[in-house]
Amino acid sequence: MLGYSASSASVFRIQRRAVRIIAGLGYREDCKKSFVKLKILTLPSIYIHECIMSARNNLHLYQTNSMQHSYATRQQNNIILPVTRLKKTRTGTSYYGIKLYNALPLDIRSSDSKTLSKWLKTFLLSQAFFTIDEFFCHKFDNCIV
Numbered sequence: 001m002l003g004y005s006a007s008s009a010s011v012f013r014i015q016r017r018a019v020r021i022i023a024g025l026g027y028r029e030d031c032k033k034s035f036v037k038l039k040i041l042t043l044p045s046i047y048i049h050e051c052i053m054s055a056r057n058n059l060h061l062y063q064t065n066s067m068q069h070s071y072a073t074r075q076q077n078n079i080i081l082p083v084t085r086l087k088k089t090r091t092g093t094s095y096y097g098i099k100l101y102n103a104l105p106l107d108i109r110s111s112d113s114k115t116l117s118k119w120l121k122t123f124l125l126s127q128a129f130f131t132i133d134e135f136f137c138h139k140f141d142n143c144i145v
Contacts, residue, residue, distance in 0.1 A: 008043065008047075011043060012042070012043040012044070012130075015042065015043055016031050019031045019034050019035055019038065019040060020034070022034070022038060023037070023038065032128050032130065033128075035128035036125065036126060036127075036128050039125050040125075041121070041124055041125060042124075042128050042129060042130060044129050044130060044131055044132055044134075044135075045124040045125075045127070045128065045129050047093075047132070048100055048120075048124060048129065048132060048135055049117075049120055049121060049124055050093075051093055051096050051097035051100050051101075052097060052100045052101050052104070052116075052120060053113070053116070053117055053120070054093065054094070054097045055079065055094075055097035055098050055100070055101040056101060056109075056113055056116060057113060059079075062079040062080065062098065063079070063080045064077055064078060064079055064080065077106055077109070077110075078102045079098045079101060079102055081095065081098055081099065081102075082095065082098075096132070099136075100132075100135065103135065103136055104140070105140045108120075108140075
């Protein structure tokens with residue numbers, strides 16, 4: 001889930017239980033809408049926000065596709081993912097930060113850090129992602145920065 005941390009699943013379970021108590025829901029009721037209604041970021045959403053902002057604040061450390069070749073491609077502004085040998089490296093926050101940052105639409109990525117952070121927090125509050133895969137599967141239609 002969150003960088004495949006062992007304790008993240010139990011922390012997220014406790015967070016969902018707390019939201020159910022606050023919202024007055026039963027212990028097996030869906031609490032996704034309650035996260036949105038109460039404007040609480042889910043644990044995966046917090047992780048997504050921190051990874052993207054970390055990648056954004058360290059752009060000078062990464063290379064984009066346009067730095068490697070002069071061809072005008074659709075992914076020319078994407079950050080190049082580092083080649084890794086071990087799966088453990090691909091589950092780290094820096095690797096996920098790049099993947100999550102590349103998943104954002106270009107007009108959002110091209111905004112300044114403060115605007116990106118504000119937009120991202122508003123977006124994550126409105127979606128209440130329970131997994132990182134939900135973020136990757138989301139279609140970014142009508143995104144206005």
